[in-house]
Amino acid sequence: KGRLIAIANQKGGVGKTTTAINLSTAMASVDKKVLLIDLDPQGNATTGLGIDVKNRNPGVYELFCESTAFKKVVRDTIIPGLSIIPSTQDLSAIELELVNMTDRAKRLLQYKDKLIYGYDYIFIDCPPSLGLLTVNALTAANSVLVPLQCEFFALEGLTQLLKTVDRVKGGFNKNLIMEGIVLTMYDRRNKLSSEVENDVRKHFGKGVFETKIPRNVRLSEAPSHGLPAILYDLQAPGSQAYIELVKEILGKR
């Protein structure tokens, strides 16, 4: 049985998509069968994996609203072993479209069996909010991986995120656990990074991955080529950090 991991943080720009793309690629590179679900209407994960704009329907929106056949929404990527369910802008209207459905938080959950018997790892890239899309991800997930940028504002939002995880755990998804917090955009030259790191490790101890993702321009250049950084520049510090993170996740099991 596979594991469903939601990559979530309502703070914007903390590295959710970059983590989703590179973690799923690194997992596929160690022969795991991986699926990435793009739950963000911005579709950055879909773009970052090179899926053409004309090849994105049907995607997540149809999966949530129209119960389209599962295999129709899955796309292969250029990475062997990695598939994606793409997102489109239609997804941004979902809060209003599903508002009167009683099971609006369980739209993704209804596919959980297909997901965990079809793949070893399923990663879900969440949008920067704690709305219906993120709640769907948390309701279906086995665990939550939280990218945390080493900045003051990012730290401020952590409590609220953890409260939401607890609320979902107390409601729709009793087995939800934390996969861990991963520090992102860590900059050795900047004392703010080490202050945030010390603070977070003091509060969460083992709940924080040893692996830190350094600030590395190759990570932000790769998406413009439609490639994960691991393919764009394998030796880059950012790529190597995601490979280390995979080892840590697999080692923890």
Added chain:
Amino acid sequence: KGRLIAIANQKGGVGKTTTAINLSTAMASVDKKVLLIDLDPQGNATTGLGIDVKNRNPGVYELFCESTAFKKVVRDTIIPGLSIIPSTQDLSAIELELVNMTDRAKRLLQYKDKLIYGYDYIFIDCPPSLGLLTVNALTAANSVLVPLQCEFFALEGLTQLLKTVDRVKGGFNKNLIMEGIVLTMYDRRNKLSSEVENDVRKHFGKGVFETKIPRNVRLSEAPSHGLPAILYDLQAPGSQAYIELVKEILGKR
């Protein structure tokens, strides 16, 4: 009559809040009477201006949902001439709470007269989404200022944002105009920054401010002291850039 400027971009972490805090402070420092409205449930602008967590109710939520007396929701800040309407986490439930109200997009608009006759400039910090809160800001605003991070994913979302601005202009707010696009986190050492700059200036010409906000660690350190960067470190390149931006906005009028 004052001007109401929405600071919006659904892409996360592009510098909306940092721009809202420092632009409103710089405006107040040239003797304008300024109000900052924090429409983000994360409340980063409220924290960045040093408003104590216990002093945030009533705030924007009450203004939208309970028609609280306007003067009850306004707080002074330590900056002379700058006031703020704080936000709280309650705001994140607003999409669902207002869904059956016909005028749900006009909750802020109903206060427009009080705003433009009470202040010279009113800035609205928006959350990273194109949902009801941002639509409320666009419906009430005279203009939209778009912080654009010099990164590939940030560029991708721009078209969608401009479509939403056009939609609001075609519907609830016929007079809505672009105040301009401001490049943020510009890093001279990184060719991605100049590539994004060239691309944006080619497409939008005069619609892009001359002033660029450089990547500057002092901008991200200031909020942990509850101070705008302009007070925390006036000589820092980031602070100076926001002062230049104010001159450009005032000069344009």
